[in-house]
Amino acid sequence: xxxxxxxxxxxxxxxxxxxxxxxxxxxxxxxxxxxxxxxxxxxxxxxxxxxxxxxxxxxxxxxxxxxxxxxxxxxxxxxxxxxxxxxxxxxxxxxxxxxxxxxxxxxxxxxxxxxxxxxxxxxxxxxxxxxxxxxxxxxxxxxxxxxxxxxxxxxxxxxxxxxxxxxxxxxxxxxxxxxxxxxxxxxxxxxxxxxxxxxxxxxxxxxxxxxxxxxxxxxxxxxxxxxxxxxxxxxxxxxxxxxxxxxxxxxxxxxxxxxxxxxxxxxxxxxxxxxxxxxxxxxxxxxxxxxxxxxxxxxxxxxxxxxxxxxxxxxxxxxxxxxxxxxxxxxxxxxxxxxxxxxxxxxxxxxxxxxxxxxxxxxxxxxxxxxxxxxxxxxxxxxxxxxxxxxxxxxxxxxxxxxxxxxxxxxxxxxxxxxxxxxxxxxxxxxxxxxxxxxxxxxxxxxxxxxxxxxxxxxxxxxxxxxxxxxxxxxxxxxxxxxxxxxxxxxxxxxxxxxxxxxxxxx
Numbered sequence: 001x002x003x004x005x006x007x008x009x010x011x012x013x014x015x016x017x018x019x020x021x022x023x024x025x026x027x028x029x030x031x032x033x034x035x036x037x038x039x040x041x042x043x044x045x046x047x048x049x050x051x052x053x054x055x056x057x058x059x060x061x062x063x064x065x066x067x068x069x070x071x072x073x074x075x076x077x078x079x080x081x082x083x084x085x086x087x088x089x090x091x092x093x094x095x096x097x098x099x100x101x102x103x104x105x106x107x108x109x110x111x112x113x114x115x116x117x118x119x120x121x122x123x124x125x126x127x128x129x130x131x132x133x134x135x136x137x138x139x140x141x142x143x144x145x146x147x148x149x150x151x152x153x154x155x156x157x158x159x160x161x162x163x164x165x166x167x168x169x170x171x172x173x174x175x176x177x178x179x180x181x182x183x184x185x186x187x188x189x190x191x192x193x194x195x196x197x198x199x200x201x202x203x204x205x206x207x208x209x210x211x212x213x214x215x216x217x218x219x220x221x222x223x224x225x226x227x228x229x230x231x232x233x234x235x236x237x238x239x240x241x242x243x244x245x246x247x248x249x250x251x252x253x254x255x256x257x258x259x260x261x262x263x264x265x266x267x268x269x270x271x272x273x274x275x276x277x278x279x280x281x282x283x284x285x286x287x288x289x290x291x292x293x294x295x296x297x298x299x300x301x302x303x304x305x306x307x308x309x310x311x312x313x314x315x316x317x318x319x320x321x322x323x324x325x326x327x328x329x330x331x332x333x334x335x336x337x338x339x340x341x342x343x344x345x346x347x348x349x350x351x352x353x354x355x356x357x358x359x360x361x362x363x364x365x366x367x368x369x370x371x372x373x374x375x376x377x378x379x380x381x382x383x384x385x386x387x388x389x390x391x392x393x394x395x396x397x398x399x400x401x402x403x404x405x406x407x408x409x410x411x412x413x414x415x416x417x418x419x420x421x422x423x424x425x426x427x428x429x430x431x432x433x434x435x436x437x438x439x440x441x442x443x444x445x446x447x448x449x450x451x452x453x454x455x456x457x458x459x460x461x462x463x464x465x466x467x468x469x470x471x472x473x474x475x476x477x478x479x480x481x482x483x484x485x486x487x488x489x490x491x492x493x494x495x496x497x498x499x500x501x502x503x504x505x506x507x
Contacts, residue, residue: 002064003187006100006134007037007056008093009109010126011049011074012081013147015318016115016247017487018479019374021078023085028427030074033092037069045396047406048072051143052109054176062184070096072109076428077318079374080115086122090129097133105139105183106130108158112148113243120248120491124153131157139186141179145169147206147243150254155197159186160258163238165220167211168432168460169401182235193235195258196266198274201503203252203496204284205482206317206455207473209241215280216241223255223273233265234258239273244484244492245317251492253277278505281497288475288482291329297472298335298449307450307458307466312478313377314455315344316430319480320374321453324365324381326476327422330451331383336419337448341436342412346426352387352413359387363415363422377478385422388414389440393426400461402433414440432457434464455480 011030012021030048032040040046041056052072059065070093075081097103108127116122131140139159144150146164155161162179165171186193204216211217216239223237240254255273259266289297294308313323321344330338347368355361363385366378393409410426423436431452437444444450444465452458459471475483484499495503 002066003104004066004068004100004102005059005183006068006070006097006103006106007052007072008070008096008106009049009052009072010089010114011109011111012114013077013111013145013243013317014080014113014115015077015245015479016080017245017374018079018318019372020117021075021081021085025075025078026073026085029076030072033071034069037072038067045404045406047408049074049109050172050405051176051179054173055107055109055143055180058177058180062180068100068103077316079318080117081122083116083118086116090126094129094133097130103134103138104187105141106134107179107183108140108142110142110144112144112150112240113246115246115248121151121153121250124151124157127157128153139183141183143175143179144240146240147209148240149242149246149248149250149252150197150199150240150256151250152197155195155256159193160236161195161238161256162236163240163256165211165224167209167241168457170460178236191261193258194261194263194266195256196263196270197254197256198270199252199254200274200278201252201493201496201505202277202281202284203242203244203492203499205244205286205484206241207286207311207482208284210456210459215277215283218280219273219277222276226269226272230265230269233260233262234269235260237269237273239277245480247489247491249491249493252496285498286473286482289472290475291326294326294472294474295329295333295335298330298338299333301448304470305448305450305465306470306472307452307462309455309458309471309473310451310453310476311455311473312476312481313453314430314480315428315453316432316457317455317480319453319478320344320378321428322366322378323476323478324379325377326451326474327420328381330420331417334419335449338420338451339437339442339444339447340420340451341423341431342425342429342453343422344428345424346410349411349413349424349426352415352424353390353411355387357387357390361385363417374479383417386416388416388421391439393439395435395439397433398435398438399464400433401457402461412440414442430454430457433461
């Protein structure tokens with residue numbers, strides 16, 4: 001019998017301090033329903049979440065099935081989703097589920113760190129309402145970003161939760177495949193999985209959640225080793241680092257283990273992994289490079305090339321992509337051999353296109369800045385500029401987390417500001433892929449210093465040029481500044497390490 005599987009999801013990483021996410025934010029990235037959703041998922045270069053399209057392809061490859069696509073909505077990271085947008089999307093999903101008839105399973109593709117204007121845990125609300133509609137029998141499988149803030153509601157309403165294992169995120173295809181293969185296995189055996197979650201009081205900044213480093217990476221590796229040792233008894237081990245900028249009661253490290261049958265196996269292993277991370281908690285702190293030191297380094301012509309992370313302004317964490325603090329400091333110091341990407345300023349990109357390549361003009365950054373709390377770091381900056389090259393922004397990712405994924409960046413421009421070349425884009429995205437420079441004929445290998453508005457995902461995209469020793473995270477202001485003491489966290493559980501260095505926990 002062909003399993004009847006509904007497919008849906010709502011993807012948003014919410015930064016409590018950023019601009020709210022409206023319907024336009026979702027429709028500008030992903031808002032697909034019915035056959036249009038399946039067509040995009042099966043396209044050669046899908047523009048939607050890689051794990052979703054991977055799930056579809058894996059189900060297609062492993063036997064007959066009857067997909068029932070509902071709605072997949074996704075926004076770039078932003079603030080809390082507006083109440084009407086969340087409720088509208090969920091209502092459409094609920095209506096589609098009711099129309100679908102009897103189901104064997106539901107695949108849910110979420111990020112897991114969404115906040116709504118009216119809810120601290122919209123992800124939990126969503127899966128809870130889905131479960132109430134479809135009933136207790138269908139299997140609910142959910143994939144999540146490793147920055148998800150797990151709630152008990154999410155665990156209780158689903159049968160299997162699968163989180164990314166890599167940061168930078170380069171395993172979304174594998175996790176989508178895992179979701180499909182696991183679902184096939186569950187349906188074939190008829191066994192009901194058992195999950196357990198343990199949350200030690202650790203709520204770290206994202207800069208400490210690289211999976212190639214300790215303690216986060218070693219905790220994930222420990223979980224995978226233990227799963228292999230336990231064999232078929234365990235279906236999945238996921239260690240979520242959380243996204244502290246969501247500022248919710250569910251923020252923090254979460255270990256979720258799904259056993260094939262035995263809830264005791266799941267609970268014991270989840271506690272073991274949580275303890276493993278807790279005794280290594282001192283590693284969840286990181287020192288950043290001061291701006292003055294970064295500017296001085298940029299002026300050092302004798303050192304190897306470096307890449308700077310403008311850590312306080314990561315669009316991949318809700319940043320505006322428009323802060324000028326580091327750019328203006330480099331320009332004031334007459335830095336040379338610098339590639340700077342990417343500045344989100346549609347008005348500036350439009351002006352460059354109107355003037356044409358080779359034109360010289362005064363580039364005015366942030367001319368449309370408004371007096372809002374989420375734009376307070378977006379200071380105006382002006383400099384003499386030359387239009388080096390222009391593009392339409394229709395690209396396919398080359399390396400890292402966006403490899404093979406179609407992106408629409410809107411009008412783009414490369415502007416030369418003396419010794420600095422700035423990439424200007426019209427769609428707010430983090431510069432995690434070399435295509436942001438290559439699309440404008442800029443040679444990364446010839447740059448003395450590269451600056452990216454990205455927190456960590458650029459490490460995978462730019463690894464060919466910059467090994468870890470040549471990566472520097474700069475302490476800049478903005479909506480994603482990882483210096484947690486600067487933020488008025490009101491809902492994060494307290495005490496939590498490292499906000500509370502004396503936090504204590506016993507499993």
